[in-house]
Amino acid sequence: MDTPGHLYAYTFAAGNWSKFFPLQQEIDDYFNRVAGEFGIESSIRYCTECLVSRYDEESRTWHSRLRLPDGTEETLVTNVVISAVGGFTTPKWPNISGLRDFEGPVVHTSDWNPEVALDGKRVAVIGNGASAMQVVPAIADRVGALAIFQRSRQWAAPFAKFRMPVPEPVQFLLREVPQYEWLYRLRLSWVFDSQVHEALQKDPAWPHPERSVNAVNDRQRETYTRYLEEQLAGRPDLLAKVIPPYPPFGKRMLLDNGWYKTLLKPHVTLVDAAAERVAGKSIHGINGETHEADVLIVASGYDITRFLLPVEVIGRNGVTVREVWNDDDCQAYLGTVVAGFPNFFMLYGPNTALGHRGNFMFTIESQIDYVLSVLRQMGEEKLVEVECRQDVYQRYNETIQEMHQRMIWSHPGMSTYFRNDRGRIVTNSPWRLIDYWNLTKEANLADYHTVCHVGSRPEGTVEAVR
Numbered sequence: 001m002d003t004p005g006h007l008y009a010y011t012f013a014a015g016n017w018s019k020f021f022p023l024q025q026e027i028d029d030y031f032n033r034v035a036g037e038f039g040i041e042s043s044i045r046y047c048t049e050c051l052v053s054r055y056d057e058e059s060r061t062w063h064s065r066l067r068l069p070d071g072t073e074e075t076l077v078t079n080v081v082i083s084a085v086g087g088f089t090t091p092k093w094p095n096i097s098g099l100r101d102f103e104g105p106v107v108h109t110s111d112w113n114p115e116v117a118l119d120g121k122r123v124a125v126i127g128n129g130a131s132a133m134q135v136v137p138a139i140a141d142r143v144g145a146l147a148i149f150q151r152s153r154q155w156a157a158p159f160a161k162f163r164m165p166v167p168e169p170v171q172f173l174l175r176e177v178p179q180y181e182w183l184y185r186l187r188l189s190w191v192f193d194s195q196v197h198e199a200l201q202k203d204p205a206w207p208h209p210e211r212s213v214n215a216v217n218d219r220q221r222e223t224y225t226r227y228l229e230e231q232l233a234g235r236p237d238l239l240a241k242v243i244p245p246y247p248p249f250g251k252r253m254l255l256d257n258g259w260y261k262t263l264l265k266p267h268v269t270l271v272d273a274a275a276e277r278v279a280g281k282s283i284h285g286i287n288g289e290t291h292e293a294d295v296l297i298v299a300s301g302y303d304i305t306r307f308l309l310p311v312e313v314i315g316r317n318g319v320t321v322r323e324v325w326n327d328d329d330c331q332a333y334l335g336t337v338v339a340g341f342p343n344f345f346m347l348y349g350p351n352t353a354l355g356h357r358g359n360f361m362f363t364i365e366s367q368i369d370y371v372l373s374v375l376r377q378m379g380e381e382k383l384v385e386v387e388c389r390q391d392v393y394q395r396y397n398e399t400i401q402e403m404h405q406r407m408i409w410s411h412p413g414m415s416t417y418f419r420n421d422r423g424r425i426v427t428n429s430p431w432r433l434i435d436y437w438n439l440t441k442e443a444n445l446a447d448y449h450t451v452c453h454v455g456s457r458p459e460g461t462v463e464a465v466r
Contacts, residue, residue, distance in 0.1 A: 098278035127299035137258035147291035151274035231260035315341035370440035385451035403430035
């Protein structure tokens with residue numbers, strides 16, 4: 001994992017991590033432990049898929065059609081829906097001719113199959129982003145030959161604490177000293193967020209926009225380039241393949257967990273070209289280079305620009321969220337609510353991702369606090385419906401796009417999943433964490449159209465719209 005464990009934990013439940021960057025099993029154990037300690041396991045319905053959520057305007061309720069573990073379906077009626085499907089949910093498969101007809105096992109990194117035999121095999125990996133940088137060093141010493149097809153180059157920073165255990169004195173302080181963990185997390189948040197934020201801003205007077213966006217960003221480029229030169233000393237051929245032409249942080253910043261040392265291994269080949277087609281057991285690059293493989297690993301990430309993709313969400317007037325968003329032009333007020341979808345909230349919605357490796361859990365908890373603030377006020381004001389105002393929704397999204405135009409992710413000369421097909425930044429947040437916290441710490445009902453109970457009568461409830 002490339003996020004410090006102490007930033008991956010909830011603020012209300014210590015992680016007690018054995019490593020600074022814990023591995024999969026420890027993270028899984030942590031979330032299971034927290035679920036048990038807070039008694040929510042009995043409320044979780046496992047292996048149950050939400051297919052469609054439809055808002056019924058007459059009853060002001062959501063009707064969610066569920067597929068149960070045995071394949072049967074049922075409809076759940078609720079006053080409110082909170083989506084926590086996240087963004088990294090739906091695998092993104094590259095459009096490569098013959099990919100599905102490969103004559104051997106094909107494994108996507110999002111659905112890893114540990115039963116696939118790798119020892120001594122010829123393995124091809126499509127992709128060189130975060131997924132590939134984690135899986136390739138882990139399997140390199142097991143396989144007979146490894147070919148990596150990279151579509152574009154990536155910046156990767158030194159990762160000195162990878163697999164490093166948290167020293168016992170530090171664990172003691174985190175465990176026994178009140179507020180120490182809070183201070184520790186605060187410092188990490190600053191290092192991974194506020195400290196970096198300045199380097200993401202475009203300087204209109206900067207004379208070298210082809211390589212960086214400001215002086216701070218240029219110094220970062222020098223540091224990371226020097227690191228790559230040290231890691232690949234004596235291999236100018238590899239160095240020429242890996243140094244990106246765009247500024248650091250322009251795409252998702254990666255951490256080097258042995259990637260460059262792996263590229264130096266004699267049985268590993270980095271193909272500086274995207275895969276174009278697959279025929280039999282051959283993978284052909286767009287540069288004409290071909291490699292034979294027994295196993296094909298697809299490390300092309302997720303369909304991150306299409307938020308809420310796993311569920312069909314239907315709001316007011318029978319309009320789907322895909323129609324409102326024109327498929328992948330996803331927008332939300334505070335990344336949490338969408339005009340036309342009453343009583344519907346999202347966690348990790350559009351423009352809430354942290355492209356500079358900030359405290360993701362802090363963002364999610366800020367959203368949860370915001371949603372709880374809305375729900376609390378709904379109870380106090382006896383509201384049956386809240387819906388984000390269109391003008392508020394539109395003004396917020398115009399603001400953050402204006403902010404993005406002054407930031408690195410709108411820099412030309414690079415492809416990134418941060419942008420949709422129209423070039424609009426749909427995943428990343430332009431805010432510092434402290435700014436986003438201020439925006440979400442208390443909901444303002446003036447941002448919403450609301451409907452409230454004002455009394456009752458035998459034939460039904462009287463409501464007032466405001």
